Amino acid sequence: MEKIICKKCGKNISEEDFIGNLKVCVHCGFHDMLSAHERIKITADPGSFTELAKDMHSVDFLKFQDLKPYSERIEEAIQKSGINEAVVAGEAAIKGIMASICVMDFNFMGGSMGSVVGEKIKITADNSIEKNLPLLIFCASGGARMQEGIISLMQMAKTVSCIKRLKQEGLAYFCIITHPTTGGVSASFATVADIIITEPGALFCFAGPRVVEQTIKKEVPADFGLAERNLKNGLVDMIVKRHDMRDVLGKLLFMFTNKNLNP
Amino acid sequence: MEKIICKKCGKNISEEDFIGNLKVCVHCGFHDMLSAHERIKITADPGSFTELAKDMHSVDFLKFQDLKPYSERIEEAIQKSGINEAVVAGEAAIKGIMASICVMDFNFMGGSMGSVVGEKIKITADNSIEKNLPLLIFCASGGARMQEGIISLMQMAKTVSCIKRLKQEGLAYFCIITHPTTGGVSASFATVADIIITEPGALFCFAGPRVVEQTIKKEVPADFGLAERNLKNGLVDMIVKRHDMRDVLGKLLFMFTNKNLNP
Amino acid sequence: MEVEKIKNLHKSFLKDTLKSVFKIEKLKRITGFSGVHFNDAEKKLAEKIENYRKVEREAIKSWRIVELSRDEKRPHTPDYINGIFDDFISFSGDRQGYDDKSIITGLGILDGSTVAVIGHNKGSGIKERIEYNFGSSMPQGYRKAARIMDIAQRFGFCLVTFIDTPGAYPALEAEDSGQAGAIARSIYEMFSLDVPTITVLIGEGGSGGALALAIGNFIMMLENSTYSVISPEGCASILWRDSSAAKLASRALKLTSRDLLKLGVIDKIIYEPMGGAQNNPGRMIKIVKSYLKNIIKKYSNLKDFDFKTHRAQKYESIGITAGSVQQKL
């Protein structure tokens, strides 16, 4: 039987227990990363997910090369993750209520946001607007994709603009923060949501702890940017455990789309 | 020659110097209180002020009696201040630009806000809306007028509602904080202005320093609620000396009413 | 005259009376001073004392309500929320660095409808009460409330507010981060809402801190709750220069539900179970739920009603003045 070592408490967990517990450590409750499709599987009503813009993929338009060309990195990421980009977009029902949904995948180049992530969020927001559906985005990202230079920075503006149009149509948008969500994604579509939910222990900040430590020349507290500190600081609405997420999302979707007696 | 003792530094000033310097201490720069009409005189273009609702006065509708009946207090305040209520309202030109204007007078029952202050602010705001004029309010108040009970609290809501209507008509509203402005006036029309200007050294807070000290059981800093601290705390836009106020207001009025080339 | 008996009256009120009594005692000692003149003075004094007794009785009554309104055993906002709504979900924070726990915000389902809820939270138990500042909010609390107001507005949810606070928190930190402006902007925000707003005064309605969340199209007040421009203690210490005059101040301020209904500041008194809400919290909550259901249903059926203008007109007409009305310039 394969053994998993928890990234947080370092204890052993059998793979069976780990998977069975939705990749939450049975010892310390650490919520480990899920792939986009794992997330969709535990969130959406069975069989209700249909994908949008599945084949869309990135282009190395700057011929960006650091220690490795961007084009090679894209290829490797596709191979490694089994998906074409750092976000999987589509439509799904949760507890019977239809919603547009984007799920970021940290396995794909650290969930970094380049043109494709921006465009897929736009497509999903437009899908929401067109069909009058609420929007859910599960975030997991190290920030903007540097290999697309300024164009990746512009995706922050692009996605915020799409969310603004969506909100002005009276549609609900919930953002679910998973570990880790930092940089350009934090500072764009993630934080303009109506409701921000976070998994326990998820890192959610703009500048990561290392960057801040370099700037202020001292150590940051151990809970820097973590869900619990963010809740205390009023930066998120609630912490929801992975096992309860589907229920909470279902209730929120019901509340926000339920207009029967409202004026 | 009469001598004035500065309330702040305690030094002697000749009455002539004091009046000549707009009641600003020549030694320490303390901006002493002005009566409403003194303020209008040094602010408005000569002869341009016309008063609104001059005869409106308070009624002791609760038959409120503490150590003295409210009705007696009203009578005394009228005698002492030479005006009928704690605010003088009207219209004036400043540097040639017409504006509605309210000036509170601390001499009248500590500038407290009861029904008449609320109603006069409403009348002035309505005058602004009707004639498309910007609104200026000079504040000086100890807060709500307790002798009108809950009705005085309601003046906070009433005045904010009037200002909201005015702002939604696209009219500018500037508030000038003079010493002291606290309580219900701070927490209503004073703080919803487009621009908040304060005289140097003016106390501007919700709960006064004594109340706060009683609550937190320790001394507050010496600059508690004062203009300079408020500027640092981002609560006011600028500190303007009495001698410069007319110029600054003139410029602001010009900027906010100047639409020649704007889209 | 029984001088002893009137010693039970409040000292501030007694000063004047006692002066008269001593004057009469003195007069008695003057030889030959008697007859009609003396009896008139006695009669006047008796009247005066009787009047003071009435004031005192009223003061005791008002004060009893002040005490009831503050009773820890009364149901508080979380009790009402739990008892009234299905599936309440609470939201946290001002998104700017602070989550003020003295204010609860969230969404709940009532009678099938989604309702936005804001309420003061005094906390239960001493630890929580200290953490929540005994229901006295920081500026950040009003900014948290503004977030749910915005959600109510955009999604068309009725907004219900539960008022129960001694007043905004008078602390250095609160002042430094703009307490006055936070209250004013909360009032401003409530006047900006197109959706119906319903306020329930459930305990203490303390000054600006209460008003900030109480701009209602419909305002209901529990029989033994209070709503006042200042606490009786604060008023007494300022106007009587004697905080022990709080009972007299509580009468003078007219802060009970009956006073406020007469003054037109509230729309409805919700009567409490015998002896007060604390005697039967469950029943109290059911009663409030029933009134809330009715008013929400009524408002939901008013399809073209302009709730925003209604609120503006309602509050802008409050005030009693004499002398000139508006002359146009």
Next chain:
Amino acid sequence: MEVEKIKNLHKSFLKDTLKSVFKIEKLKRITGFSGVHFNDAEKKLAEKIENYRKVEREAIKSWRIVELSRDEKRPHTPDYINGIFDDFISFSGDRQGYDDKSIITGLGILDGSTVAVIGHNKGSGIKERIEYNFGSSMPQGYRKAARIMDIAQRFGFCLVTFIDTPGAYPALEAEDSGQAGAIARSIYEMFSLDVPTITVLIGEGGSGGALALAIGNFIMMLENSTYSVISPEGCASILWRDSSAAKLASRALKLTSRDLLKLGVIDKIIYEPMGGAQNNPGRMIKIVKSYLKNIIKKYSNLKDFDFKTHRAQKYESIGITAGSVQQKL
């Protein structure tokens, strides 16, 4: 091959090259190894080196611009404001407890029109620069900026923003008070404006901190200013794992005005006086003033133009992708 000469090249790029060179030196030592095969390898290597040299030359050029963009002697926002506007009045604070001096906001008169202005302020002199965090803003700075945006919107003033920041301030306090959300909401707010927005990149355009104030209908960039998703140093230390590769990163990131014009991210390059703006600040400011006047005049005459939609469409069309386009579900 002159191995010495290529030692001047950057070590990260050299690693690969040097490996090849050593390989060839080794090959040379093998008896009988010569002829076509060897000449081919040499030829290839020469090409490779030439290519690296080109990269290096470009990197040096980009880096020179990075240095210029950070030159303390360049005119900064206060210089532009003083030189361009009549009667500028600056406004302070977020009304919530903080006045971030790294951002200047206010109103000025240009060509008779009132213009709303926001600009980063790096401060002059080391004391001011420290106080202003070297132009790196706190969340409160963006909230201060939002106030003047709101004024611009309500009064119909053109909004001009001057961008000059290394990026948002990466400090614990900034994170705790919601740096990410403050940037996002500033972007959101700029997309909400009906009035024209004009952005001038005058120095460093650092990442989210720059973008937060740079959502322009028209974006002008000074010849030697930069605009980048990350600082070259930051990029080098992440991607090259070697912060000394900053020059190479500065080239790879395409952060110069010429790069950005090609990429369609800016609308105009404003050329600088010979050698850079720092050589003739007065002239630089006059040039910027002239362009600003023109574009404001042009926008003021576009009476029915939908600036908000223009901005949305402009930014929403940025991005280069391949593969499926939107298939409808």
